[in-house]
Each structure stands twice: as structure tokens, then as C-alpha cells.
Amino acid sequence: MEQKTNIPLLAIVIPCYNEELVLNDSARQLNSVMEGLVKNKKVSSESFLYFVDDGSDDGTWDLIRKFHAENNKRYKGLKLSRNVGHQNALMAGLSSIQEKVDCTISVDADLQDDISVIESMVEEFSRGFDVVYGVRKKRETDTFLKKYTALFFYKLMSFFGADIVNNHADFRLLSQRVLGHLNSFKEVNLFIRAMIPLIGFKSTKVFYDRKERVAGVSKYSTRNMISFALDGVTSFSIAPLRYVTAVGFIIFTISLMISIWAFMLAILNISIPGWASTVLPIYFIGGIQLLSIGLLGEYLGKIYKEVKARPRYIKDIELF
Ligand code: UDP
Ligand code: MG
Numbered sequence: 001m002e003q004k005t006n007i008p009l010l011a012i013v014i015p016c017y018n019e020e021l022v023l024n025d026s027a028r029q030l031n032s033v034m035e036g037l038v039k040n041k042k043v044s045s046e047s048f049l050y051f052v053d054d055g056s057d058d059g060t061w062d063l064i065r066k067f068h069a070e071n072n073k074r075y076k077g078l079k080l081s082r083n084v085g086h087q088n089a090l091m092a093g094l095s096s097i098q099e100k101v102d103c104t105i106s107v108d109a110d111l112q113d114d115i116s117v118i119e120s121m122v123e124e125f126s127r128g129f130d131v132v133y134g135v136r137k138k139r140e141t142d143t144f145l146k147k148y149t150a151l152f153f154y155k156l157m158s159f160f161g162a163d164i165v166n167n168h169a170d171f172r173l174l175s176q177r178v179l180g181h182l183n184s185f186k187e188v189n190l191f192i193r194a195m196i197p198l199i200g201f202k203s204t205k206v207f208y209d210r211k212e213r214v215a216g217v218s219k220y221s222t223r224n225m226i227s228f229a230l231d232g233v234t235s236f237s238i239a240p241l242r243y244v245t246a247v248g249f250i251i252f253t254i255s256l257m258i259s260i261w262a263f264m265l266a267i268l269n270i271s272i273p274g275w276a277s278t279v280l281p282i283y284f285i286g287g288i289q290l291l292s293i294g295l296l297g298e299y300l301g302k303i304y305k306e307v308k309a310r311p312r313y314i315k316d317i318e319l320f
Contacts, residue, residue: 008102010034010043010122015052015089019109020059021215026111027051027067031074033115042122044102050076051109052093055083068319081314086219087190090170091182092313098179105173110216113171114208121173124204130178131196131203134171136210145222153229162236163197165205172196188305188312189235191228234298241299244292251288255281 012030016023030049037043051064067075078096080089090106097104103125107113113134121132154166170193174182181199182192197203220228233240262277 007041007044008122008125009100010037010047011050011097011101011104012048012118013050013052013090013093013097013104013106014109015054015086015093015106016056016060016064016109017054017083017086017089017219018056018058018060019216020056020063022110022213023051023060023063025214026109027063027075029111030107030115033118034074037119037122042119042126046073048074048076050078050093050097050104052089053077053079054085054089055080065319072319075319077317077319079316079318081316084313086170087192088312090192091190092315094174094179095183096315096318098176098183101176101179103173103175104179105171107171108169110213112211112213113169114211117206117208120206124206125173125175128202129173129204130175130201131199132173133165133168133196133203133205135165135205135207136167136169137207138209146225149222149225149229153225153232156229157194157232157236160233160237161239162194162232164194164232165197168193168205175201177201186309187235188309189231189302190312191232191235194232194236230298234302238299240295244295247288248292251285255285 012034014026014030019026027049034043034047034049038045038047049067051067053061053064061077061079064075064077064079068077076097078093080092084092094104094106103122105118105121107115107118113136117134121134124132154164157164172193174196178196178199178201182195185195185198187195258277258281
């Protein structure tokens with residue numbers, strides 16, 4: 001058997017926004033997983049938990065400070081200057097520790113994702129995989145609405161050509177070199193789960209059941225979910241623009257044929273003074289035009305944001 005000479009240094013990155021109700025428990029559970037890995041020599045004893053406080057206005061940061069005070073080797077933290085959203089907070093965490101680790105695992109603070117598969121993730125990494133996706137087996141614990149918006153979202157994404165792993169959220173292992181390449185993506189509209197496949201390298205999946213949130217509330221409202229889905233599509237593919245062009249072309253062709261037909265009817269002197277044939281197309285074309293303009297606006301908005309290239313987050317305090 002091959003003797004492993006260097007044990008990887010793992011950092012578990014946990015974005016937290018107003019998670020004071022769950023954080024104590026989550027930190028304890030994550031730490032015991034970490035202890036197990038260290039004991040079995042699966043990860044180095046220097047491995048740590050990295051909490052990113054995404055501008056919480058409850059006691060989240062106080063808890064992180066408390067953990068750090070208890071064991072500053074195991075618990076580290078980053079406080080952002082304000083709330084920047086899950087994706088940006090996660091990116092802040094990943095890029096801050098990039099040079100200090102061999103691999104990272106990102107996980108939500110509520111531990112809805114089964115952290116007992118962390119061990120298999122690390123094993124896959126040791127086997128040479130650069131990316132290990134955590135994939136949910138089923139979606140029983142989600143609300144009806146969330147389940148179907150999510151399903152619709154995955155279908156929509158793949159239809160429009162953004163390559164994402166089904167039923168995978170942000171629970172994944174990344175190797176250091178993948179982190180490095182992730183950092184070289186300069187886009188402001190972050191949608192990390194669709195960026196990872198673009199980086200490439202060898203990837204694999206581990207499967208788990210997603211649990212219910214033990215305390216606190218979901219920070220994603222339905223409105224957030226819709227905007228997340230829209231962002232996901234328009235950040236990753238320009239296919240919608242092409243579909244609009246195609247629809248425009250088809251409608252143009254049809255209306256051309258109808259015009260010829262109307263012209264012939266007029267020549268034959270059998271034209272009926274039709275209201276519908278005049279008014280309906282106006283609404284129809286009007287609708288299509290508004291839709292297309294809206295879509296263009298969506299992309300224009302993206303370009304606007306990218307061009308400004310504002311910082312994705314601003315660091316306040318680092319506990320290292
Ligand atoms: N989160 C964050 N910033 C935000 C919203 C959420 O860092 O603005 C974190 C949150 O603390 C949690 C993770 O992102 O660790 C996922 O959020 P949540 O559990 O509310 O989402 P859901 O599981 O309902 O999709
Ligand atoms: Mg959650």
C-alpha cells in the first residue's frame with residue numbers, strides 16, 4: 001500500500017448570518033468531526049473551522065470570538081463589514097484562507113447538510129479528486145414551494161445551458177488549486193456552484209440526506225429564490241438572448257406570410273374587415289418586444305455591475 005506522507009490541512013468554511021441560535025451546537029458538532037479526522041490522521045492537526053460572519057446583527061460574532069478565545073488553533077473567524085449575501089460571504093471565506101490550506105469544505109451554519117460525509121469527502125480528496133460535490137438524495141424536508149422552485153430552477157438552468165450538478169448546493173470540498181482558480185474569476189455576480197464545473201479538474205460526488213433546520217429561520221425567502229434562479233441563468237449563459245432572437249425571427253416570418261395571405265385576399269376582393277387579425281398581432285408583438293427588452297435589461301444590469309467591479313465584500317476583523 002502507498003504510504004501517505006503528507007496529511008492534508010483542511011479548513012471548513014461556514015458562512016453565518018444571524019445564526020446565534022444554531023452556531024454553538026454546529027461548532028461543537030463540526031469540531032467533533034474534525035477531531036475524529038485528526039485522530040485518524042485523515043487531516044492535519046492544524047486543520048481548522050473558519051466562520052465568516054456575514055454582517056449579522058445578533059450575537060453571531062460574539063460566539064465566534066468566544067470559540068476563538070477557547071481554542072484559537074481550531075476556531076478562526078472573519079467578520080465582514082456588512083451583509084453581502086451567502087455567495088459573497090462564502091467567497092470571502094474561501095479566498096482568505098486559500099494559501100493556508102490543502103483543501104476546504106464549505107457548509108451552511110445550520111448543518112442541514114449531513115456533516116458525517118465530510119470524512120468521505122476527505123477520502124476522495126486523498127484519492128486525487130480536486131472537487132467533491134455533496135449531493136442530496138431526496139428533498140423530503142423542504143417545503144412544497146421550495147422543493148418545486150428548486151426543481152424548476154435546476155431544469156431552467158440546464159435548459160439554458162448553465163452546467164450545474166443537480167441537487168448540489170454549497171456543500172463541497174475544493175482543493176487548493178481549485179480555490180486558486182476560483183479566485184481568478186473576477187465576476188461580481190457570484191453563483192459559485194455554477195463556477196466550479198467551469199474550473200474543471202477531476203470531480204466526484206458523495207450522497208447524503210438533507211435534514212431540517214434545528215433552529216432559526218431560512219435566510220432565503222421565495223423572493224430571494226426567484227432572484228437567485230434568475231441570476232443563475234443570466235450569469236452563466238446568453239442562451240436566453242438567443243431564444244428571444246429565434247422567437248422574434250419566427251414571428252417575423254409568420255407575420256410576413258400572413259401579410260402575403262392578406263394581400264392575396266385583397267386582390268381577390270374577398271377580404272373580411274377583421275378586427276382580431278389587426279389588433280391581436282399588436283398585442284402579441286408588443287408582448288414579445290417587452291419581454292425581449294426586459295431580458296436585454298437583465299443582461300445590461302449585469303454588465304453595469306461587472307463594469308463597476310465593486311468589491312464583493314469588505315473585511316472588518318480577522319481572527320487568525
Ligand atoms: N447566509 C449568509 N448570508 C446571507 C444569508 C445566508 O452568510 O445573507 C448563510 C446562512 O447563515 C447559512 C447559509 O448561508 O449558513 C445558508 O442559509 P440558509 O440556511 O438560510 O438557506 P437555506 O438552507 O434555507 O437555503
Ligand atoms: Mg439552511
